[in-house]
Amino acid sequence: MASLQRKGLQARMLSSEEEEKLKRDQALVSDFKQQKLEKEAQKNWDLFYKRNSTNFFKDRHWTTREFEELRSCREFEDEKLTVLEAGCGVGNCLFPLLEEDLNIFAYACDFSPRAVEYVKQNPSYNTERCKVFQCDLTKDDLLEHVPSESVDVVMLIFVLSAIHPDRMQLVLQNVYKVLKPGKCVLFRDYGLYDHAMLRFKAGSKLGENFYVRQDGTRSYFFTDEFLAQLFTDTGYEEVINEYVFRETVNKKEGLCVPRVFLQSKFRKPPKHPAPTSPGPGPESQVL
Template sequence: MAPLELQGNDDYEAIARAVQPVPRHRSHDPANNQKRTDPFQFGSRYLEEGDDVFEFNAWDHVETDADYREYAELQYLRQKESPVSEEARDKYNANPSKFWNLFYKHNASNFFKNRKWLHQEFPILTEVILEVGAGAGNSAFPILANNKNEQLRLHACDYSKKAVEVIRKAEHYDERYMQADVWDVSAEGEDSFPPGLGPDSVDVVVMIFIFSALSPSEWCRALRNIHQVLKPGGHVLFRDYGKGDLAQMLDAGRFQKKKAKLQSSTSSPDTEKVELN
C-alpha cells in the first residue's frame, strides 16, 4: 500500500479516524459514534478511562472517590465554623417575598436556563401539572412548548408576585393551557391550596430547588400541602441540592471569602456596616 501524501489543508483527524476508527463508546450515538444530541435519555452517559471529562456537563452512575469525600468533609467543617448569623436568618425568613421580588425585579427571565431536559427525563408531563416555585417559567415554558395534549392544564405557582408577573407577560404565556399565580407552598388554612386547585386534583407536581429555598421549619407543611392536592397515585418530580454536591463545595469557599471581606470592612469604627446579600 502506497504511503499517504498529506496536503496542507487535509483534515488530519478525519484521516486518522478512517485509518484507525475510534472504538465505539456506549455514551455516544450508535449511528455515528459521536456525542449524543437531543433527544437523549439520562442515565446513558458513562465516564470511562481516557474520556474527555468535559464532553458532557454531567455524567451518570459515577461514584465520588476518596479524595473528593475527604475534601467534602473539610468543606462541611468550614461551613459549620461560619454559620449564617441568627440576625440574618431572622431577617430573610421574616419577609422572604421582599427578597424574592427584588431578585426577579433585577433578573427577570434571564437568570436561569430553560429546563429543556424535563420531557426527556419525565415523559409523563402531559396531564394536570402543578409547578411549585415556577420562578420565571424556565420549567413551565419548555413543558408548554412540547405539549401535544389539548387537555393539559399547567399551574405555575411562585412565592414571588414579581416572578408571576414575569410569567404572565412572557410571549409564550397561553391561558388556554397555563395559569400563573402567587402561592406559598408552606401556607396554612384556606391558603394551603393553590388558586384554582383543590384536594386530589393534580396528576404531577414539579418541585425543582424548592426545599432548599424553604426554612426547615416549613418542610412538613409543604409536604402536607403537596400531598393533599395530589390525586391518588400522582407523581412528585423532585430535584434539589444534595450533601457534598458541587454547589455546596463551591459556596463554602465563596462564603469564606465574603465573610473575610465583611470582617475587614467592619474592622474600623468609621466604616459603615456591610450586609451580605
Template sequence: MEESIPKLQQNKVNDKRPQFGNRVLSNCDNVFQHNSWDNVVWDEEQQKLAQIKVNENSTIILSDEKIQKYEKAADKYWDKFYGIHENKFFKDRHWLFTEFPELAPDVVKQNIKQPLRSTSENTENHQNIHIKILDVPSKKGSKILEIGCGVGNTIFPILLYNTDPNLFVYGCDFSAKAIDILKQNIAYDTSRCKAFVLDVTQEKWETPFEPESLDIIILIFVLSAIHPEKMKYVIQQVHKYLKSGGLVLFRDYGRYDLAQLRFKKGSCLAENFYVRGDGTRVYFFTQEEIRILFTSCGFTEEQNLVDRRLQVNRGKQLKMYRVWIQGKYRK
C-alpha cells in the same frame, strides 16, 4: 471543587439515571474532551475534602436576628432577584422530558429514548426530533402544578412540547415579580395554564384547584429555598392536593454540590442551609433526607438517585462537580 480531583470511576449500574448516563468518564478518557460527564463517583479522599470545606464554611452560624430577617423577607429577596434578572437568568428546561417523561403525552412516553441534551453540534437535531415526537395529543388530559415556577422556564417547555389539548398547567411562586414576568411572556396561554402567587409555607393555601385534583406536582430547585423546619408541611400539602396515584417529580441540590463548597464563612444559617449574597437561601440534601421526608408524608418512593455531574471549563482547565438529587414519589 475547582482543584485537583482524585481519579474518577464509573458509577454503579443501578445508580445510573436511566435516560442520561450516556457520557461516562473512563480511565483512558481526556477529562477536557467534553464540557460535562455523567454518572461520576468520588473516592474517599474527595469526599473528605468536601466535608472539610463544609465544616469550614459552617463554623460561623448567623445570629437568630439575621436568620429571622432572611425568613420574614424571603419573598422580597426573590422579588429583587427577578427584578434584576427578569427572564434572562434561567434557560428553558428542554431536558424535562428526558428526566421526567411523565410530563409528555401518554401516547408518546415510550418513544422518548434520546437525550435532549447532547453534544453542541447535535443539540438542535435532538430537540427537533423531540418536538416532532411530542406533537401528538393524547385522549387523556392531565393537571400539572409546578411549585416555585419562577418565570416559567419549566412551564413553557411543557406547553410547547406537550400539545395535549386536555392538558392544563398551573404554576405558583411566592415572588409576585416572577409571576408578573411569567404572565408577560407571549407563550402564556390562559386556556392552557394559570400562574398565581402562593407562599406554600403558609397554613392556608388559596388555589384555583381543589384538593385531590392534580395528577403531577413538580418541585425543581424549590424545596431547597424553604427553611428546613417548614419542608415537611409543604410536602404534606403536596400530598393533600394530589389525586390518589398522583406523582411528585423532584429535583434539587445534593450534599457537597459545588454551590455548597463555594460558600464562605458567615453564610451559614443552619446545618447545610446557607444564605447567598443576594439574600436568597439554599439547602443541600442527601438521598436519605428526601426519602424520609416524602415517605413520612404518605408517599411511595419510585425513584431516588444522585446525579453527579462533572462540568469542565476547557479554556481555564477547571473541573467543577455538581451534585443533584432526583426523585419520583407516588401518592
C-alpha cells in the same frame, strides 16, 4: 453522562481540601439574622428577579427527557394531564413543557409576585392552557387556586431547597392535598456536596447543609435519606430517589466542576375501594 448512586451511599467523595474547608466553616449565622432572612424571604426572591429579569435561568428543555413519567403516567396516549409546577420562577420549565406536550393543562405558582408577572407577560402565556398565581407553599394558599385532588403530576424542581428545612414538610402536606390519589410528585434539587455548596464562603452557614447566598436567598443540599424521610413522614410512598451526577465544564476558565442533584419520584397512595359486604350465606337464608 449522569451516573446514579444507590440509596444510602455518600453523595460523592470529597477531596482532602474540600473536607478541610467544610470542617473550618462551622460557624452559624446569628439567630437574629436567620429570623430576618426568614421574614424577608419573599422580598429577597422578588429582588432576585428584579435584578435578573428573565435572563438568569436557561429554558429547561430537558424536563420531559429527564422525567419520562410525564409521558408514562398517562393511562392512554392522548390523555390530558393536569400538572402543578410549584415554584415556577419566570417559566423556564413551564413554557417548554407546554410547547412540547399539547395535552397538558398546567397550574403554576411562585413565591415571588414579580416572577408571576414575568410569566403573565410572556408572549406564550395562554390562560386556556395554564393558570399562574402567587403562592406561599408553606401556607394553605394552594387550595384557593387548585381544587382538592385534581392534579396528576406535581413538579418540585429546585424549589424545596430554597425553603427552611423546618418548613419543608408544610410544602409537602399542601401539595398532597391537591394531588390525586395514586399520582406522583416529581422532584429534582441540589444534592449534598454539590459544587455550589462548596463555594459558599465562611459566614454563610445557617444550619446543617443549609446556606445563605450574598443576595439573601437560601439553599439546602439534600441527602437521599433526609428527602425520603420528609416525603414518607407526610404520607407519600417512595418510587425512586437517586443521586444524579453531572460535570459542568467552563472552557474559558479551564474548570470542570462536579454537580450533584437528587432526582426522585414519590407517590400519593391510591385510594383502596371500600370492602363490599358479603351477601347472606346459605346458613342465614330462610327456607
